[in-house]
Amino acid sequence: MGNRGRPRGGWDESADADGGADAEPQREREPAAEPAEPGGRAERRRLARRVRRRRRTRRVGELPLLVVVALCIALILKTFLVQAFFIPSGSMEQTIRIGDRVLVDKLTPWFGSEVERGDVVVFKDPGGWLGADSVQPAEDPVGIKQIKQTLTFIGLLPSANEQDLIKRVIGVGGDTVKCCDARGRVSVNGSPLDEPYVNPGNAPSEIRFEVQVPAGRIFVMGDHRANSADSRYHLDEAFHGTIDEKDVVGQAVVIAWPFGHWHRLEQPATFRMVPDQARGGRRAPRRRRGGSAFA
Numbered sequence: 369m370g371n372r373g374r375p376r377g378g379w380d381e382s383a384d385a386d387g388g389a390d391a392e393p394q395r396e397r398e399p400a401a402e403p404a405e406p407g408g409r410a411e412r413r414r415l416a417r418r419v420r421r422r423r424r425t426r427r428v429g430e431l432p433l434l435v436v437v438a439l440c441i442a443l444i445l446k447t448f449l450v451q452a453f454f455i456p457s458g459s460m461e462q463t464i465r466i467g468d469r470v471l472v473d474k475l476t477p478w479f480g481s482e483v484e485r486g487d488v489v490v491f492k493d494p495g496g497w498l499g500a501d502s503v504q505p506a507e508d509p510v511g512i513k514q515i516k517q518t519l520t521f522i523g524l525l526p527s528a529n530e531q532d533l534i535k536r537v538i539g540v541g542g543d544t545v546k547c548c549d550a551r552g553r554v555s556v557n558g559s560p561l562d563e564p565y566v567n568p569g570n571a572p573s574e575i576r577f578e579v580q581v582p583a584g585r586i587f588v589m590g591d592h593r594a595n596s597a598d599s600r601y602h603l604d605e606a607f608h609g610t611i612d613e614k615d616v617v618g619q620a621v622v623i624a625w626p627f628g629h630w631h632r633l634e635q636p637a638t639f640r641m642v643p644d645q646a647r648g649g650r651r652a653p654r655r656r657r658g659g660s661a662f663a
Contacts, residue, residue, distance in 0.1 A: 450474060451617075452624065453490055453532065459590035459598070460488070460534055461567050463633070469625035470534070470633070474618035483586055483613055485556065486639035487537045490617040491588075497533055497597065532617055535588035535598050536565070539581045541613075542645045547573040554589075557645040562638045567592040575600045585610035 455468040472490050539545040539556050546555050553560040554572045570593040581587050587610050590596025602609035622632050
């Protein structure tokens with residue numbers, strides 16, 4: 369009858385009946401490993417690891433883009449809003465000292481505001497104003513120098529090599545600035561100035577002068593009157609030492625560094641009492657334009 373009726377893989381009944389020594393017991397089949405359920409713990413862990421890897425890869429890929437965006441924002445801020453300036457000379461002491469960093473507002477000029485008397489402004493060198501008394505920092509080693517130049521270019525560090533100056537505005541277009549009255553004071557449109565910001569021990573001016581400020585120009589002086597080659601030293605030049613308002617970079621609004629010397633640079637009260645020459649009375653409020661300088 370052959371193998372008919374015999375269970376497959378079972379015992380060989382004939383061999384068992386004969387007591388054959390070569391008869392082997394049936395090997396029980398081990399159950400096959402069941403596939404992991406899609407929602408199982410192991411699968412969830414694998415998915416979580418895969419998501420973390422993708423996030424790390426995405427962050428690494430986005431880093432260069434974020435750096436470029438940050439640099440563009442910093443460059444826009446420097447160009448249109450605020451820029452830091454390094455003070456290399458003592459012409460504005462004790463208000464602003466050598467080595468101070470000031471923040472200059474460059475935004476308000478874009479809205480048509482005007483320079484005010486008493487503002488501390490940064491302006492471009494009109495030609496030959498920058499003297500040899502400016503203090504330049506020590507040369508940086510190669511590598512550090514290039515990094516600083518990059519940070520300076522985008523406005524994150526103040527430049528020590530800008531061809532700009534910083535002075536206080538004493539007179540604006542139409543004003544008559546004169547020194548000195550019977551008490552040795554500077555006057556604007558006949559109104560003597562009380563100048564507590566002048567460096568202690570300095571006279572308001574050792575140089576006697578009288579200047580009619582042309583329209584669109586400003587007459588500037590340093591607070592350290594004995595150490596400031598300002599408008600007084602260029603009276604024999606064109607426009608009598610006055611500065612074109614278009615050369616004003618912006619208004620210095622605060623000393624940002626060092627922290628121990630931090631303070632705002634505000635318009636002194638004495639300038640609010642100056643009459644407007646053109647109107648023959650108390651000067652009407654002007655639209656602010658900004659202005660502040662260094663040197």
